[in-house]
Amino acid sequence: MAVSNDFLEYILDQLSHWGDVTSRRLFGGAGLYRDGKIFALLSDNIMYLKVDETNTEKYVKSGSSPFKPFPNRPTIMSYFEVPPDILEDSEELIEWAKEALSIQQKQK
Numbered sequence: 434m435a436v437s438n439d440f441l442e443y444i445l446d447q448l449s450h451w452g453d454v455t456s457r458r459l460f461g462g463a464g465l466y467r468d469g470k471i472f473a474l475l476s477d478n479i480m481y482l483k484v485d486e487t488n489t490e491k492y493v494k495s496g497s498s499p500f501k502p503f504p505n506r507p508t509i510m511s512y513f514e515v516p517p518d519i520l521e522d523s524e525e526l527i528e529w530a531k532e533a534l535s536i537q538q539k540q541k
Contacts, residue, residue: 481512482533
């Protein structure tokens with residue numbers, strides 16, 4: 434579940450035009466926060482964004498996989514891998530991150 438400092442810095446740089454995104458180390462990985470809400474997870478140098486029934490299909494169609502913290506267990510969290518082409522496009526990544534934050538804000 435480790436995430437390198439270089440990858441974390443890259444993601445924060447990609448999101449820098451959105452402003453006020455913070456990170457916190459979690460079990461070797463990291464969580465990304467805005468407005469006090471976690472909207473993304475970084476694990477094994479992969480970024481995962483929060484999903485729900487409104488946008489999961491978009492991730493599935495792009496070939497993304499769900500975040501599975503324990504590969505040998507069926508536990509799946511409501512985060513999906515960000516497609517590489519989105520990860521490399523700062524403006525598009527910010528739009529996807531805004532959507533993830535909105536989903537997180539709707540939840541209790």
